[in-house]
Every structure is written in C-alpha cells, then in structure tokens.
Amino acid sequence: MTVRLTIITSDNVYYGDNDVLSFRFDKDIYTPYTTLTARIRLSREISNASEVMLTVNGFTVHYGLLDSIKQEQKGGFRFITLSSRGFTSLLCQNQIEPGLKMNISFNMLMEDFYTLPHVTHENDPDDSSYLYIIPNTSMWDAAVNLSYKRRGTYPYIRSANIVMMSPVAYPVTIDLSNEKFISLGTEHINSRLASDYHMADINGDYGTFDLHDSDAAALNIVRHKYFDLDMRFLYDPQQALAYRDKYDFRGRERVYCSYSGYHGEDLCDIISFGNISSERIGFVTIRGSSRGVFTETGVYRDKFPHT
Structure with a gap:
C-alpha cells in the first residue's frame, strides 16, 4: 500500500x-x-x-x-x-448575485459565474430550468437547487473535484464479501428529523402548503417548522416542503464496514459487504499511520435516491 x-x-x-x-x-x-x-x-x-x-x-x-x-x-x-x-x-465560498436566472443549465452555473481552479463537472447543457437566487446564496446552494429540480437528487463530488448531479454512468463494482473486516455496523441519526413542515402562500398565510412526516412521527418526534414562500420552488410549491424533509432526513441510516487497505472506492460506486448487496457508496474515510492504511466505507439509506 x-x-x-x-x-x-x-x-x-x-x-x-x-x-x-x-x-x-x-x-x-x-x-x-x-x-x-x-x-x-x-x-x-x-x-x-x-x-x-x-x-x-x-x-x-x-x-x-x-x-x-x-x-x-x-x-x-x-x-x-x-x-x-x-x-x-470554493463553491461554498462564492455567492451569486441575487435575482431570477432564467434558462440556466448546470454547465452555465458551473462555468459562467466564476472560474474555480481544478473544479470540473458533469456535462448537462439542458437550460430549461430557472434559479431564483436569494441573498447569500452560494454556488453550491444553487447547484443543490438545480440538481433537485433536474434530477430530484443531491449533488456530490466524484474523484478529486468533479461536481455531479447524476449517479456515475459506469461505476466501479467493489465486492468486499470475502474481506476480513475490522468492524461492521449501522448508525441511525434522528436529531435532524422534523415531523411537520408549513410554508406560507403568496399572501403570507399558512394552511395551504403543509407536509407531515409519518416516519418522524412514528419515532414520537414532534418538531414543526414554518417558513416563508420559497420562490425557488414556484414551479411546484409542495416540493419546497418535500426537499426540506429529504434534506433533514439525509444520512438517517448509515451502514458501514472497515477493513485494512484501500480498494479505490469512490462515491456512487457499487459496493457489497455484509447484508449490503450492490448499493451505491455514500461515504469513504481513509486513515493511515505506522499501523497501516485502513478504510471505512458504506451506504446511506434515506429519502434521496441512491440508484
């Protein structure tokens, strides 16, 4: 190694x-x-x-x-x-001028505002979407909004600095079934979950746009969130609530393994280990010292698509 x-x-x-x-x-x-x-x-x-x-x-x-x-x-x-x-x-540290940006593609978002060193991206020239940029919106915030509109996904980083919206077309398949594991485990995080979301309408009134999360309620979680009309989702206002629910649910279940070495796995590659069979990788941690190199990797199960 x-x-x-x-x-x-x-x-x-x-x-x-x-x-x-x-x-x-x-x-x-x-x-x-x-x-x-x-x-x-x-x-x-x-x-x-x-x-x-x-x-x-x-x-x-x-x-x-x-x-x-x-x-x-x-x-x-x-x-x-x-x-x-x-x-x-740097995507998190550069803000975009507020306002409505019509007919914008992912390529335009990544290329037309700022030139960031060593950052590349998925090729997507479709300019049928719009972005409503509120004050203090970073390039990453805009990429998140556009990715959700275009794919229903959350963007991620492939390789060293490639920004992706879609699952990689030709993922590497990594089968760890015969690996000698240091550990196998699961983790559940409930602290971010909310039970109810409420968004105001164009007049500032509540009661039109609501979402109840039965998964959170089943855990006896009672957390209500109220927010103004989200102009980013005027094409489908209910998606403003659905997105917040999915975002709060992100990484809710984490299934992981750790082993000695590193097999080159990356986000969105296909992995099998333990009871996990051919699922997309959600995280990778590599540690090294005089004892050797060790990898912890695994999958997330939440409300964003991982297929």
Whole structure:
C-alpha cells in the first residue's frame, strides 16, 4: 500500500519527497468537498505552500487548498502538520448575485459565474430550468437547487473535484464479501428529523402548503417548522416542503464496514459487504499511520435516491 502526499507552492514547486506519518481523508455524499489532515516528516522547509494532493495506492483521492500548515523542528527532524479542503469547497465560498436566472443549465452555473481552479463537472447543457437566487446564496446552494429540480437528487463530488448531479454512468463494482473486516455496523441519526413542515402562500398565510412526516412521527418526534414562500420552488410549491424533509432526513441510516487497505472506492460506486448487496457508496474515510492504511466505507439509506 503506497501513500504519497504532495505539497505544491504558489510558484508551482512540488514537494513529494516526504515521510507520511499519519493522515485522515474524509469524503461524504452530503459534503461538497473532501477533507484531509496529515502529519509528515521532511528534510527541508517549505515556503508559500498553497495546495496539497494525496494519492493512495495510485488513486488521487484529494486535491485541495491548504487551510492551515504548521512547520516545526523537533529532535533533529522537521515536521509539518496540515489541513486541507478540496477545491470544490470554493463553491461554498462564492455567492451569486441575487435575482431570477432564467434558462440556466448546470454547465452555465458551473462555468459562467466564476472560474474555480481544478473544479470540473458533469456535462448537462439542458437550460430549461430557472434559479431564483436569494441573498447569500452560494454556488453550491444553487447547484443543490438545480440538481433537485433536474434530477430530484443531491449533488456530490466524484474523484478529486468533479461536481455531479447524476449517479456515475459506469461505476466501479467493489465486492468486499470475502474481506476480513475490522468492524461492521449501522448508525441511525434522528436529531435532524422534523415531523411537520408549513410554508406560507403568496399572501403570507399558512394552511395551504403543509407536509407531515409519518416516519418522524412514528419515532414520537414532534418538531414543526414554518417558513416563508420559497420562490425557488414556484414551479411546484409542495416540493419546497418535500426537499426540506429529504434534506433533514439525509444520512438517517448509515451502514458501514472497515477493513485494512484501500480498494479505490469512490462515491456512487457499487459496493457489497455484509447484508449490503450492490448499493451505491455514500461515504469513504481513509486513515493511515505506522499501523497501516485502513478504510471505512458504506451506504446511506434515506429519502434521496441512491440508484
């Protein structure tokens, strides 16, 4: 199992001759960027570090901006501790001018507002949709809204920095049935669930648009949410409630396994393990240290489609 961490400076100097002491990489279908923390040992000081890339077993799993980097000398060695988020994190940090954007495609959204380094996207030129941009809407918020309108899906990040709306057409199939697992488990998260959603109509009155979540109610959860008419969903106002219900339900059931090594799995690949048979991957965590490299991966079962 080979692990290579490359630090790149603002003047395009590459530092890859380092000893990776430990790292943690996280990727989740509901997080619009990958994250990396690492500690390495190297022979020289690095100036103007700006980017970092992580390759595990030949797969480039992370390429992103450095959020923080600490360099220190200790016991005759030089150590670096760093944290990074993938370049798609910039989608969350760039806002779009408020207003109605007619006849907009996913390609236009990703290409016509800002040029983000190393960020690519699914090709979708269909411009039959509109976006109603409220103040403080980020590019990612707009991508979420457009993805839901076009596909009924929540967008996700494929590979290092590819923004996707659709399940990947040719997923890798990973069968872990014969793997020696470190752990197998399930997790349920109920803290985000709501029982009832209420949206005002054009006059500001309530009572026309309501949604009751029987799954939450069956858990004795009583949480009512009220909000103004959502102009983003004027094409079908009831979808404003349905979307909020699905979003609050995201990741509600998590089925996972962990094993020694890494087989190259990515979000939306097909995985089988334990009682899971040919379902789409929803998350991947890779940890590495002197003990070796270990992967935790699995699937989500919630109200967004994962097919």
